Amino acid sequence: MLRVENIVKSFDDFTAVNGAQLTVADGALVAVIGPNGAGKTTLFNLIIGLFKPDRGKITFDDKDITGLPPYEICRRGIARAFQIANIFPRLSVFENVQVAVFAQQRQSRNFLQPAHTLARAETNAILESAGLQHKARHIASALSHGDQRILEIAIALGSQPRLLILDEPTAGMSPEETATTMSLVKQLAQTRGITILFCEHDMDIVFSVAQSIMVMRHGQTIIQGTPEQVRQNRQVQEAYLGGADA
Amino acid sequence: MDPSAVISLLLVGLARAMILFIVSAGLTFVLGVLRVPNVAHGSLYMIGAFVAFTIATAFGQSSAGFWFALILAPLVVAAVALIIERGLLSHLYQREHLMLILFTFGLMLILNDLVKLIWGAEYRSVTPPEILDGAVTLFGFNIPRYSLFLLFVGPLVAVGLWFLSNKTRLGKIARAASVDREMVGVLGINVSWVFAAAFVIGCALAGLGGALVAPTTSISLGMDLTIIIESFLIVIIGGLGNTWGALIGSILFGVSQSLGLLFFPQFAIAFPYAVVVIVLLLRPRGLLRSAW
Amino acid sequence: MLKALVEPRWLVATGIILLGLLLIPFGAPLFYIYILSVIFVTALLAMSLNLVLGYGGIYQFHHAVFYGVGAYTVALILTRTSLPWWIALLAGPFVAAATGLIIGWFCVRLTKLYFGMLQISLGSLVWIIVYRWYDVTGGDNGIHDIPMPEWLTTFQGAYYFILAVVVVCVGLMFLLIKSPFGATLQAIRDNPQRCEAIGINVRHHKLIAIVIAAFFGGVAGVLFATLERSVFPGLLFWVLSLEILVMCLLGGWFTFAGPILGAAIVVALRTVASRYTDYWTMVLGIILILLIFFLPEGVMGFIQERVAAKNKAPHPQRVEEGSGS
8 A cells, every 4th residue: 555665864964764665555554663763753754745755755556656745645545643742722622623524525615604514424423433522612722632642643534544644642641541542543443444554662552553563773674574573583672672662 | 328327326226235234134133043023123223313313413413423423323222222122022032923023013113203202203314424425436437435435334244243143152142042042041041131132233233224324315204114124125035034145135135226226217116126026936035044 | 504603692792783883874973984984994904814814824914915906906997997986896806816816826835924024025016016106006196086976975875885895794704714714724823734734735725815815905995995085005005014913913813803893993092092192103002012911812812711711610620731732
């Protein structure tokens, strides 16, 4: 479904991603791991078009999407939830998701129909699966940190993606919030058939959830394989797992 | 067309560009360090001109009066700026740009009416000192002496500013603070006073520009309105916060206006604006690297 | 449809105010009718700015250009051509919108302060053309004695015409804010980067918003020309643009009706203050600085906050969380 080949991205005098490789199969749950500064977030930003790569190629459904603007990539079916809650603070929770649904339905240039009568069912369905339906009328900036992160994922779902990219979905969450989030992620993959690509610090989560794991270091790909293959890999053990839980 | 007249005209345009440069260098300095687009900058320029008039008049419009005015007017403006910064502006740095620009707009409204209150609505003038009066013939071109003087002062200010921001402790801290305010604060430096100094220096340059322009024009209410727009434009095409950009922008501005006077006198003041549009079409963020 | 959009009590309140405004010309002195007309025109201008400023988060620093272009279009058509008055009145907003398209096209490539400053420069270019092109625009003299149909030249006629147009425009803007486009615009204000990531072409949306705002700004300009029957370059001078910004700030730019209130306060104060003092701008400056220090959300924003705080009181923990972000 998604292939990243030899991608390179430098900022001024610092090369954040230096020839990374990644393959995501249709319907899979793929994790990217690596120490801080390995280039995971930059890789995600490259895939969704926030940055333009210096070199390399990204294909989605066998079509080249390298260097397309973010809104175009989103329309092709890739959505991303950000590491920090990247929401619309002055809008209500409902509107946060609804705006994404409007964009997906090409309604965002509808000028004269009242917004609150449109896209209700879709928005409510998403809020329900994210467990936010009771907070639909709250102003987003007033949500707790954990809820803002879940809202972040819900916004991404509003785009009705086929590939959902999650950047450390559980960072800074309490154990209960982490559990809720991960069960949401698994449920999305299983019941909605959404392909998921995520990065995560918590190795227990990664090895219990992911079907395929890509390991990054210094902007390069060390290996991509099943959890078993990754665990066996000597380089990975030395570089990463050896250092406790990094 | 007489080629020597053309060259004289260009030199006069260049001399005017030096005043534009001094004013917009002050604006861009404040913008670069404090991130405040100071709409009242033009008013401070006007105040500089009026103060220069008052001082020159106190000395009977003599040569000595001009030189005193040239030194004292920027200092008076600096004092006004210090009061504004300490009393009001320093409490607003955490606010968004929109609030800051509106704050300086409010300041502009107040300062302009204060000028009207103090100096009235009449036209005023300052006599240039004897040594700078009249014209000289250089290489067969007729050039006003005062223009030559401006062509000398402009680069002096540019070098002075370069020295200030690259070679002095204050300048280095100010540049660091414009990039990362918190970091500099962590280093135990009192950022607040650095900002005050930057604001005062920037405004003093507006005062200097006003004092310098005084002998070349009639000093009146409303002279702030065009200079502020012009220096905004110069600052944008130069790259926000970039002193050299302000210099290049001013020269483009002054020279294109001279060329405009040659070809389309009626629309001469539209020429620099057209240059701005062209520059921004090609380089939306200005010619030189912005400090931001 | 309307019922679903507005709470009934607001609908009733609006109805009562409108009824009052309809009846005023029957009792009030002509001067008040005139001042109210000025307030309507200014309010429409401020609201059109707030469409992009408060709802779009776009630093529209030179909105007066569209106002001036609308007014000058009417003046030029009616004094230089023999076209009927209604064509001139219809043309104004469209010429303003076209100007918005051109200026906006340059500006949307930039954001925030860069956007604002580029807009001031492009707008000033338009101002200079109007100011200097004596043969066509009359330069700094402006154009006076614009011919208008008989019924529009009376204070009452102009009042009702302006009121009707402003009510229609405000209604349209209200629908726009409540439409999916309005929701998207507010999302762009809150977080443009996130909008790109959910498939919204941010620049394109901003450009549309600027064109719409320019259109309504142009309507305000047309109304000014019909009311005053003269135009002058000050209508598109940047100082006026900042004054409109002040009105939005004063009323509260995150509220729909705020700019109306702001415009009313500024126009009323100007009328009263300039009777007693020559230093009206200083009064405005002092008010502005006081506002920035003590009432940054504007009068309406302040009222709304109070109401919200009252409603929120049963959930103190939520207020706490909200203040953190």
